[in-house]
């Protein structure tokens with residue numbers, strides 16, 4: 440992690456608030472009413488100096504525990520609202536979704552890095568966002584029908600091969616590869632068997648650069664927008680143009696290959712988007728959003744699952760017993776087993792709850808004044824408020840989750856071992872911004888967890904930590920996660936060693952045989968729908 444990224448949150452929050460807040464500032468100042476409770480602050484500057492330099496999610500969570508599910512902060516006049524329990528989240532982010540589903544606008548991104556608003560996941564609510572959500576809903580309806588399961592199963596089986604090959608030495612990278620390859624295969628027909636493919640590397644580098652460009656320090660015009668009136672090739676323009684050219688070249692190539700080239704037989708998401716192109720709007724340009732949103736989140740959720748297994752391993756025998764009872768010894772789990780394996784479902788839910796991938800969500804911005812009723816009180820939330828759905832607080836709500844910091848999948852099961860009804864999660868966000876990729880993500884998590892537990896005992900490494908010479912210290916505290924410091928809202932555990940020990944020679948043989956015999960042609964795994972005559 441570079442030092443620039445480590446200068447944490449005050450600047451990050453300031454930039455995220457960016458021009459969106461500036462735009463709404465005058466309106467919000469003029470409106471009145473009782474605000475949600477929050478820590479007292481200085482005159483004018485409010486709470487700006489209280490926001491810590493790191494561990495923002497923990498700070499937000501502690502405020503939610505102290506002040507309740509709706510917390511108000513004032514950052515030098517700019518209103519920030521923290522939503523810290525499910526009741527408040529439903530009231531504000533779900534029921535009032537029409538007013539609370541925009542995004543804060545970062546001037547540098549809007550005017551230079553993404554002037555065409557192709558980044559619909561970070562742009563304000565607009566026509567592009569509506570179109571992209573509609574198209575994605577269509578893709579996800581196919582995912583729900585199981586159309587991507589063959590590829591997801593194929594990628595999970597390949598990951599098992601990689602883990603068998605090296606006993607888990609590079610397990611962390613295998614999860615990164617898996618998440619990337621599953622997404623890029625389905626989106627562009629780009630299967631990445633090694634994780635070293637040049638196109639994949641370019642995708643990852645572009646995501647990293649974009650994340651960097653989103654940081655406040657990326658451009659002085661985030662702080663002093665008037666400087667943008669200076670004409671000519673200023674450094675921020677040159678950098679943004681270079682990035683645009685690089686990313687456009689990458690996605691033009693990927694989409695072109697998906698639509699007409701080597702992956703032409705496949706029913707890729709790019710091909711679906713391109714079919715809806717119109718002269719006035721080229722929908723294929725919206726495709727660059729998927730990689731950024733899908734790859735890191737899915738990988739880090741699987742990495743978090745492994746951390747949960749190493750820190751709280753008590754549940755592993757029960758999970759394996761259930762899987763073995765349903766699947767047997769002669770084959771690996773498939774999606775056909777899903778309804779018979781509630782324990783694996785509970786593992787997916789607990790992974791997303793225990794250490795949510797986006798600990799304070801992705802900020803929304805309100806577009807109109809509103810009065811919200813919460814716990815018998817009415818609170819005024821001005822237009823232009825930045826609203827964080829703090830998953831880290833919501834998923835650890837006191838009184839709702841017993842032993843809340845423990846990785847305990849049983850919490851989602853009744854005494855008969857069946858899933859309790861009424862499951863709700865904040866891990867995928869809320870309202871009109873709720874993660875549209877959730878059906879795909881859940882399937883990836885499910886099949887990988889099921890296959891890993893069928894094949895391996897996942898254990899701590901007893902090799903000394905090369906940095907200290909002492910046994911590796913496994914940690915699930917904030918210090919063990921990188922996300923906030925990277926300012927990209929996601930929350931990956933830092934790399935840690937794990938041993939993937941095959942449960943038996945027979946299981947190795949079955950896993951190897953299944954790989955040798957499985958279908959590997961992407962055109963068959965994700966076929967085009969048959970033409971209707």
Ligand code: HEM
Pocket residue numbers: 559560561572728729732733734736737740796797800801802803828866867868869870871872873874875876877879880881
């Ligand atoms: C475990 C995996 C994942 C997690 C935890 C996750 C979580 C999230 C969260 C918290 C948000 C912000 C929601 C909000 O603002 O309220 C989001 C947005 C988004 N996610 Fe995911 N995500 C995951 C995987 C995926 C996948 C696989 C895809 C695509 C196939 C995807 C596509 C998107 C997109 C496009 C958005 C922006 C939506 C919008 O602004 O309207 N995500 N995700």
